[in-house]
Amino acid sequence: MPATNLSYLDPARPEPWSSFLEQIDRVAPHLGGLSHWIETLKRPKRVLIVDVPIVRDDGTVAHYEGYRVQHNLSRGPGKGGVRFHPDVSLNEVMALAGWMTVKNAALGLPFGGAKGGVRIDPRALSRAELERVTRRYTSEIGLVIGPDKDIPAPDVGSDQQIMAWMMDTYSVNVGHTASGVVTGKPVALGGSLGRHEATGRGVFIAAREAGKRSAVPIPGSRVAVQGFGNVGSIAARIFAEHGAVIVALQDAEATLFNPAGINVAEAIAYSATQGSLAGFPGAESIGNEEFWAVESEYVVPAALEGQLTARRAAGLRTRIVVEGANGPTLPAADDILRERGILVVPDVLANAGGVTVSYFEWVQDFSSFFWSEDEINARLESIMIKAFAAIWQMADERGLSLRTAAFIIACQRVLAAREQRGLYP
Numbered sequence: 001m002p003a004t005n006l007s008y009l010d011p012a013r014p015e016p017w018s019s020f021l022e023q024i025d026r027v028a029p030h031l032g033g034l035s036h037w038i039e040t041l042k043r044p045k046r047v048l049i050v051d052v053p054i055v056r057d058d059g060t061v062a063h064y065e066g067y068r069v070q071h072n073l074s075r076g077p078g079k080g081g082v083r084f085h086p087d088v089s090l091n092e093v094m095a096l097a098g099w100m101t102v103k104n105a106a107l108g109l110p111f112g113g114a115k116g117g118v119r120i121d122p123r124a125l126s127r128a129e130l131e132r133v134t135r136r137y138t139s140e141i142g143l144v145i146g147p148d149k150d151i152p153a154p155d156v157g158s159d160q161q162i163m164a165w166m167m168d169t170y171s172v173n174v175g176h177t178a179s180g181v182v183t184g185k186p187v188a189l190g191g192s193l194g195r196h197e198a199t200g201r202g203v204f205i206a207a208r209e210a211g212k213r214s215a216v217p218i219p220g221s222r223v224a225v226q227g228f229g230n231v232g233s234i235a236a237r238i239f240a241e242h243g244a245v246i247v248a249l250q251d252a253e254a255t256l257f258n259p260a261g262i263n264v265a266e267a268i269a270y271s272a273t274q275g276s277l278a279g280f281p282g283a284e285s286i287g288n289e290e291f292w293a294v295e296s297e298y299v300v301p302a303a304l305e306g307q308l309t310a311r312r313a314a315g316l317r318t319r320i321v322v323e324g325a326n327g328p329t330l331p332a333a334d335d336i337l338r339e340r341g342i343l344v345v346p347d348v349l350a351n352a353g354g355v356t357v358s359y360f361e362w363v364q365d366f367s368s369f370f371w372s373e374d375e376i377n378a379r380l381e382s383i384m385i386k387a388f389a390a391i392w393q394m395a396d397e398r399g400l401s402l403r404t405a406a407f408i409i410a411c412q413r414v415l416a417a418r419e420q421r422g423l424y425p
């Protein structure tokens with residue numbers, strides 16, 4: 001299978017869509033009669049590319065590229081985040097949408113897979129400019145999103161405020177308040193308690209379940225976390241609250257190391273005021289590459305895709321990798337980690353806490369009846385534990401990686417839905 005199976009992709013930049021294709025190819029032999037439908041997963045159902053022009057604060061007009069990709073809608077409306085980052089590309093958004101299809105099906109959530117993004121550096125725009133980008137992008141993709149069509153959420157570079165502007169813009173355009181069009185909103189606008197923390201909490205639950213079965217208890221374990229945004233910082237905090245020692249942290253600007261343990265609450269407060277971990281006094285600053293050689297029991301990549309390369313996998317000194325980010329491990333690195341006996345808890349399971357609580361938010365918005373944080377966290381635990389157990393059992397019985405097992409369960413659900421619905425016309 002060529003890395004770019006579609007004419008509209010740039011063959012010079014195959015990643016990360018080529019990683020997603022390779023993961024689908026690896027699962028195809030395990031799908032029995034349903035493998036007949038496998039091509040469905042190698043082509044997004046719908047790809048929308050939009051121009052996002054805004055007037056900048058200095059009066060000039062700037063144009064940005066925006067995307068919304070609906071990879072598969074066989075099991076329900078599209079669901080997936082919106083990324084604001086200077087490296088966003090169609091290829092990347094397609095892969096992220098594909099992983100959402102797999103994740104939603106692996107967890108049994110009634111959604112298809114989608115993703116969006118705008119190719120901008122949000123930190124280089126003023127707040128007013130960011131609002132204009134968000135509102136224009138939302139209007140442009142308004143054709144394809146909606147509470148029963150496709151429901152965006154936060155991802156890298158976007159947050160609750162962006163979701164509030166998206167909800168407001170869509171609502172103004174349709175003429176009524178449509179809370180269910182996005183999730184990850186502020187609680188005052190129909191957001192859910194627990195959503196902000198949900199992805200990091202789910203990463204921790206997945207790690208704990210993997211640790212239980214691999215005799216790597218959380219208390220006293222050493223943990224290295226790459227990425228200190230929404231996912232990484234909250235996962236690190238919950239690990240530390242359960243007695244783990246956070247020995248290394250990395251963000252886009254710094255890598256910190258402290259074998260005695262980094263105080264996560266202080267690091268979060270520092271990063272919130274300084275904009276990054278650079279200069280944090282409670283740890284030694286080490287080189288970027290050294291992060292991957294720190295001795296630990298758990299490594300949590302929670303930044304961007306493609307971070308765990310074959311070379312880094314060969315040098316990793318840990319027991320369990322828990323993928324907080326989407327697509328952080330390249331397929332070649334996956335093979336090396338498996339040979340080396342390092343367990344990988346795949347993104348489509350490990351970081352699914354966010355979309356699970358997004359699902360709760362969507363249900364609460366539809367019913368206009370809101371749950372307590374304890375109820376939300378208990379339901380999150382129960383869905384994550386059930387999905388983890390089913391994936392672990394299949395991997396164990398068939399001698400497969402957790403990723404392949406998760407993909408089998410998910411792809412069977414998606415392709416069975418495809419088959420039962422049939423093709424129109």
Ligand code: NAD
Binds near residue numbers: 251304324352355
């Ligand atoms: P974020 O924007 O809040 O944080 C990203 C972090 O990664 C920042 O600390 C940034 O400095 C760091 N980073 C960026 N480039 C880096 C690099 N080259 N090396 C080291 N660190 C780098 O984003 P987030 O919402 O925490 O998302 C992180 C990952 O988790 C992404 O892959 C995202 O798709 C995935 N994810 C997020 C959610 C969610 O609910 N936010 C849910 C599921 C998966």
